[in-house]
Amino acid sequence: MGDTQHLPGYCLLLYRGEANHLTDLPRSERADFLLDMSLLGEAVQNVCSALDPQFRRANYEVLGNSWPHLHAHVHPRYNWEPPAHRSSPVWSYPDRKDPRHQLDSRHDALRTKLADELRRITAEAGMGPDAALR
Template sequence: MVEDWRADRIGSAIRGTNPTVIAELEAAFAVIGDAQFLPGYSLALTKTPGIDRLTDLPRPDRLAFLADVDLVAAAVTTVCGDRDPAFRRTNVEILGNTHAFLHAHIWPRYDWEPAHLVGMPVWLRDPAQWRDPETQLGPRHDAVRAELAAEIARLRATLD
């Protein structure tokens, strides 16, 4: 039987079978989002199975996770800013309303987004965008994925 890595994103990342993983960090896995309607969308997934909320982690682990979120957000900002002159900012969200595991969404935002959505949360978009075959993660996103991985590695090297 073939494992559906989506059923256990953290476990599959730990086992090395989650194809969205960009980098393993101290307390999180940096992953590229399944849907790329905002190119460069990434997440930080906790490396600790069974953690549902940020506050479930002891404070030192919480700070390590947030430092990893910051690192991924910095990489998204640099890569997306270099790739698209319409890049405007990076939004970071920790919600936990749908999936019961700690993760942070890192959303690049662009001036080319529809005017009525550009200043609004991504979650107000048409839900069909999440499943649109045109924006599903695939080989056409290999370049942005490689750039994110390289920028994460560069940023990590500056921390050592």
């Protein structure tokens, strides 16, 4: 899970090896990374939509402007978001990193549900038991 939870369920996928850009990877590894991102998004969507009827969608981002290591963001989006931000990138929230949104023990149940769902999805996809942790 991401270190800030202003949108509950925000997750970050980190590439385990050394890479700055998606194109630094051989094509088969790119495909694996993008599949992992989609499976993480599926877990976020399943869990967040079950917990909050205001869940709207999952947004996916592969950036790298501020941290030169390959990673992807999966942001749940909700209908309860303020109209000024509902259709904007999450980076437009001025209080996104406010300490009140920090990941902490309040999020343990959500973290457990996301991890369990990710394990279920990766098993269903025919991946090994540790695929969600690769």
